[in-house]
Ligand SMILES: Cc1ncc(COP(=O)(O)O)c(C=O)c1O
C-alpha cells in the first residue's frame with residue numbers, strides 16, 4: 196500500500212487506542228446522528244468487530260467503514276452535452292481520459308437521482324456533522340463532502356492533508372474604510388497545506404491516481420504545467436503517496452517560494468524557456484505519449500475538489516447565500532468549480548439560489564475579459580499574456596474557457612479586469628488592514644472596487660472575495676512595492692522601513708513625528724506631547740491640546756515615563 200504517513204500525524208496516530216474509549220467524534224456518527232429522510236435504504240454504519248485496536252485514523256476508518264458512498268456514483272461525460280447524447284458517451288472515472296470524442300472538455304457527472312433520495316436538510320446536517328473532526332477522511336473539507344466528490348473511491352486510497360475548511364474572514368476594516376461595505380468577506384483558500392486552493396483539487400486527483408495504480412493501470416507518474424501553485428500541490432500530494440511527479444515550469448516566471456516547493460518535495464522539475472501556455476501545450480503532448488497522468492484542471496477530477504470551497508462558503512454562512520462571489524481567473528477551471536459547487540447545493544435543496552459570480556482577470560492577461568466585452572458572441576480569441584505581478588494567472592489561452600463562459604452565463608456573472616497599478620494598490624490597502632494577500636486576490640479586490648464604484652455591488656451586498664494563494668508565496672512583489680521600486684508604477688501606499696541611528700534621541704525623534712502623523716486618526720485625543728528626557732517625564736503640552744479645558748486640567752500632571760514604555764499610561 197502506498198504510504199501517506201506524512202499527512203497522518205494526528206493524536207490518534209500516536210498510540211493505539213482502545214476502541215471502547217474513543218472520543219465520540221471518532222466514532223461512526225453518520226447513521227446514528229443523521230436521520231434519513233428518504234424512503235430509500237438509509238446509509239449503514241456497519242462497524243466490523245475486530246479484536247485489534249486501531250493504530251491510526253486510517254485504520255480506524257477501515258474498521259468502522261462508515262461510508263455510504265456505495266449508494267452513489269459518478270462518471271465522465273462530455274461537458275455541457277445534450278443530456279440525450281451524453282448518455283451515448285460516458286466513461287468510468289477509472290479510465291484515463293481527458294477529452295471527449297469530439298475533442299471537447301469532460302465533466303464529472305454525479306448520479307443526481309441517487310443524491311436526491313436525501314433532502315437538503317439531510318446533506319446540510321451530514322456535512323455540518325463532519326466539521327472539526329479527525330475522522331478519516333472527513334477531517335478534510337473536501338472529503339467531508341465525499342459523496343458529492345468521488346463517491347466510489349475507497350477511503351483507504353485517499354491521499355489527504357485535511358485540506359479545506361479554510362477561514363472565511365470578515366474584512367471589517369477593509370470593507371468599511373475602502374468600500375463602505377459592512378458585509379465583505381474573504382475566503383482564504385490560500386491558507387492551506389501548500390498555500391493555494393490547488394490543494395482542494397489535487398487531493399482528489401492524486402487519490403484517484405493512487406487508486407488507478409493499485410488497479411495496475413499504466414500510470415508511472417503525474418505531470419502538470421504550472422505557474423507555480425498547481426506544481427506545488429501536485430508534488431506535495433504525490434510525495435505523500437510515494438508517486439513520482441513531473442512539473443513543467445515557465446523559466447523565470449514563477450516566484451522563488453513557489454519554485455522551491457516541488458524541488459523540496461522531490462518532483463522532477465523542468466524549467467522550460469517558454470510561458471505557461473507553452474508549457475501547457477507541451478504537457479498535453481507528452482501525456483498523450485507517455486504513462487504520465489495529466490494533473491492540470493483540463494482534467495475534470497480536479498474541479499470536483501475545488502467545488503467544495505463553494506459549498507464551504509454556504510456552510511460557513513449557515514447555508515445563507517451571499518450576493519456575490521469574486522474569483523480571480525487564469526486557466527479558468529476554478530470559476531466553473533465554484534459555479535458547480537453552488538449549483539449542486541441548489542439542485543439538491545441545500546439552498547434556494549446561487550450567488551452572482553465575478554471573474555477577475557489581470558489586464559495584462561485578459562482573454563476572458565475581452566471575450567465578455569465582445570458580448571460572448573464572437574469566437575473566443577486567445578491572447579499573448581504579458582507579464583503581471585499576478586504571475587499565477589499570466590495565462591493567455593485558458594483550457595477551461597468553455598466552462599468559464601458557461602458558469603458566468605448561468606450565474607448572471609460579470610468579468611472585470613485590473614491594471615498592475617490597481618491590483619498592487621488593492622493588495623497594499625488590504626494588507627494595511629491586517630491581511631497579507633497574494634496579487635491575484637489583489638486583482639479580485641480591484642475588480643470589487645470597480646463594481647462598487649459603478650454601483651453594481653451595493654453597500655450592503657454580502658460579498659465574498661476568494662483569496663486563492665497565501666501572500667507569503669509572493670513576497671517579492673510586496674518588497675518591490677514597499678521599496679517604491681517598480682518602474683512606471685506609483686507605489687502610493689508604500690510603507691518602507693525607516694533607517695534610524697541606534698540612540699535614544701534619534702529613536703524618540705522619529706517616534707514623535709510618527710505619532711504626530713497619526714493624531715488625526717484619534718480626534719478625541721488630539722494631544723501633542725513633549726518628552727522631557729532628563730526627568731523621564733512625559734509632559735502633556737496643554738497649549739496644543741485640542742480638547743475641553745477641564746480635560747486638559749485633568750491631564751496636566753506629570754506621567755511617569757520609562758524609556759522602554761513611552762505610552763504606558765492610558766489617557
Ligand atoms: C493563485 C492563483 N489564483 C488564481 C488562479 C486562477 O485559477 P484558474 O486557473 O482556475 O482560473 C491560479 C491558477 O491559475 C492561481 O494559482
Ligand SMILES: N[C@@H](CCOP(=O)(O)O)C(=O)O
Nearest residue numbers: 421422423424425491492526
Ligand atoms: N495557476 C495555475 C495554472 C494552471 O492551472 P490549472 O488549474 O489548470 O492547473 C498554476 O498554479 O499552475
